Amino acid sequence: MFKLLSLVLFCLINVASFGQTNAIGIFQNHADIGNPKKTGGARYEEVTQTYTINGGGSNIWFNRDEFHYLYNKIQGDFILTANFEFVGQEGDPHRKIGWMIRESADEAAASMNAVIHGDGLTVLQWRPLRGAYMRDPQDEIFYPKKTVFQIVQLERSGKKMIMRVANWGEPLQEVGSHDMPDMPDAVLAGLFISSHNPEAVEEARVWNVRIDKPVASIYHPNPQIQKTLPKSQPTLGCRLETMTLADGKRKVIHESSGKFEAPNWMPDGKKLLFNEGGSLYTIPVNGGTPEKLNTGAISKINNDHGISFDRKQLAISSNKEGATGGGSYVYVLPLTGGTPKMVTEQSPSYWHGWATNNKEVTIVAQRNNSKIYNLYQVNVATGNEKPLTTNITGHVDGPEYSPDGKFIYYNANPTGTMQIWRMKPDGSGKEQITFDENHNWFPHISPDGKWIAYISFPTDIDPNSHPSYQRVTLRLVSTSGGAPRVVAYLYGGQGTINVNSWSPDSKSISFVSNSQVAETGKELSGTK
Structure with a gap:
């Protein structure tokens, strides 16, 4: 059986020096951030290439965070895309899942988060500097609470972070974008879940998880x-998918x-x-x-x-x-x-x-x-x-x-x-x-x-x-x-x-x- 773990070779920088004790699927590590009261975890089903993630935590907000995180260390520009689904209809309406780009595993680290809440709120939010209060734009998008799943994409292009979403079958639409001039070139990037309730643990499934590293295009429409x-172009690695x-x-x-x-x-x-x-x-x-x-x-x-x-x-x-x-x-x-x-x-x-x-x-x-x-x-x-x-x-x-x-x-x-x-x-x-x-x-x-x-x-x-x-x-x-x-x-x-x-x-x-x-x-x- 083909092992998706080999995708790590395409996504990581300095793999040899990066901890591998908690590797799961294409992610090199997973851990609780901010010491939540309830411990989180994750498992990966290789046959379906689906992640199930569990996490507690009081919130991802204010000037510190508590959540469970599956992440890689990545440098430069990249595109993160996946399908997300909460397991179970009950839970705090502010529970959160999505993609996160983070300067470090510190609980107060600067971050950019593409978030789906339990009540359907879909938003790009960020902490511009370590210890700063979380911010988000005013044009938040609410989806029905019983939406089965959504596609969420978070792209880093230079200093700009861009969030896009879609329900399956629809084109991606941009939710928001924001410049992060102080974010380092090498960052942590991956999946997260937070229960918003320190006494609870929430669960979500994530599939079609892809981390892509685009090249600087030399193609021009004129x-x-x-x-x-130049006629030559960099050659990217390939995945054969069904x-x-x-x-x-x-x-x-x-x-x-x-x-x-x-x-x-x-x-x-x-x-x-x-x-x-x-x-x-x-x-x-x-x-x-x-x-x-x-x-x-x-x-x-x-x-x-x-x-x-x-x-x-x-x-x-x-x-x-x-x-x-x-x-x-x-x-x-x-x-x-x-x-x-x-x-x-x-x-x-x-x-x-x-x-x-x-x-x-x-x-x-x-x-x-x-x-x-x-x-x-x-x-x-x-x-x-x-x-x-x-x-x-x-x-x-x-x-x-x-x-x-x-x-x-x-x-x-x-x-x-x-x-x-x-x-x-x-x-x-x-x-x-x-x-x-x-x-x-x-x-x-x-x-x-x-x-x-x-x-x-x-x-x-x-x-x-x-x-x-x-x-x-x-x-x-x-x-x-x-x-x-x-x-x-x-x-x-x-x-x-x-x-x-x-x-x-x-x-x-x-x-x-x-x-x-x-x-x-x-x-x-x-x-x-």
């Missing part, structure tokens, strides 16, 4: 400025200090397929040792690969061995591995979808010396190409057939924002599906044909681009229409969900999220 910037869509609960099943991308769920439902370092690997859905898939002499595979509807064939996109110019070509091989057959003679060509008859594929390609990408249908046996779009401006990407074969879903930006579209298999009847301010990419249709999963990029990126290392969301919308809902909040982008990664039973999905810098200057060749 293409002319972007051309002047998520059940009924409740949004996520599990990390594999991680690496390097870069891997784009999981497919294998037809038997027992393994995932992903690309790393130009090769493909399979891994059990509950974690384990990745096994390399035989792709013959092809060893520059990028993040566009997928499985035919008959479950027998695998399409891949890869640079040609020995070719100059770095262009990608499309190949097909047996799903069990073997010698790939080239499908496209021209480059660049990126696979994105299989036809339901298993005889054609849809690709994204530049043709006739054009700098614009268009969508094509290609016969696997003959290599004959049929254009599905003929754009002369903008960008299209991600063409994928619905399981019933009636539509090809894709993303396009003819209106200035990247949105999800669909068309008939012959390229006619183009119809826009999503309508919002986000840049929406890579629609993936569930095997039962009921849902579209896709990734949403923030508004400040070039709509033609889907860069790495962004604050993105995964969204779900019904193929029959309706409003989309957010199912995951993460740090990712390029490689997160480029290809269809639905489980065969349409109940789960897999994706890649990022953690923190591990290596620099390494990007997979041939990614578009």
Whole structure:
């Protein structure tokens, strides 16, 4: 079983010198702060990757605090995100759970707290200096007392601390932000609980706990400025995650200090397929040792690969061995591995979808010396190409057939924002599906044909681009229409969900999220 404890490697500074006697899950320590009358504690369930935390304490307020704390020592900028839920409806209305950034474990330490109270009060509060009285803004937000759970995010960006919240299915909204100019660079950060009643102990469950270390972006939304910037970008570590869509609960099943991308769920439902370092690997859905898939002499595979509807064939996109110019070509091989057959003679060509008859594929390609990408249908046996779009401006990407074969879903930006579209298999009847301010990419249709999963990029990126290392969301919308809902909040982008990664039973999905810098200057060749 994969052990989530290894995430500590991504989150801690000077691990060797930091106490490990109370380590739990990804947290290096947990302890009572301020000597509360009732002792707190914590336990971690590895199967579900859920924390149960208990804590007493008179309060987190005035000029000193009493609570139970699970924490790491972290330096620089970071993003803390998790789902929180009190256990039991009874208790003091001022009991508190949430994220806390603290200068030390001293009871009077300066701190920044993203807090949910027992009565639904949701607020950012802070103690600017050691021993000072706690402060909070006037624009407090109250949620219903019986709210089942909330997502809480606390981000440190320089000296600014930012709190965001959401109920699952909704976009994050900012509760408040505040500058902490005297907070040291290296701080404690983690989960907390306080009963607000010195005679009581409260309990809460916390899941989808993620600590991310963003990189300074070198991406610029203006293409002319972007051309002047360095082409390489720091490489972050990666997590391979699965998520059940009924409740949004996520599990990390594999991680690496390097870069891997784009999981497919294998037809038997027992393994995932992903690309790393130009090769493909399979891994059990509950974690384990990745096994390399035989792709013959092809060893520059990028993040566009997928499985035919008959479950027998695998399409891949890869640079040609020995070719100059770095262009990608499309190949097909047996799903069990073997010698790939080239499908496209021209480059660049990126696979994105299989036809339901298993005889054609849809690709994204530049043709006739054009700098614009268009969508094509290609016969696997003959290599004959049929254009599905003929754009002369903008960008299209991600063409994928619905399981019933009636539509090809894709993303396009003819209106200035990247949105999800669909068309008939012959390229006619183009119809826009999503309508919002986000840049929406890579629609993936569930095997039962009921849902579209896709990734949403923030508004400040070039709509033609889907860069790495962004604050993105995964969204779900019904193929029959309706409003989309957010199912995951993460740090990712390029490689997160480029290809269809639905489980065969349409109940789960897999994706890649990022953690923190591990290596620099390494990007997979041939990614578009």
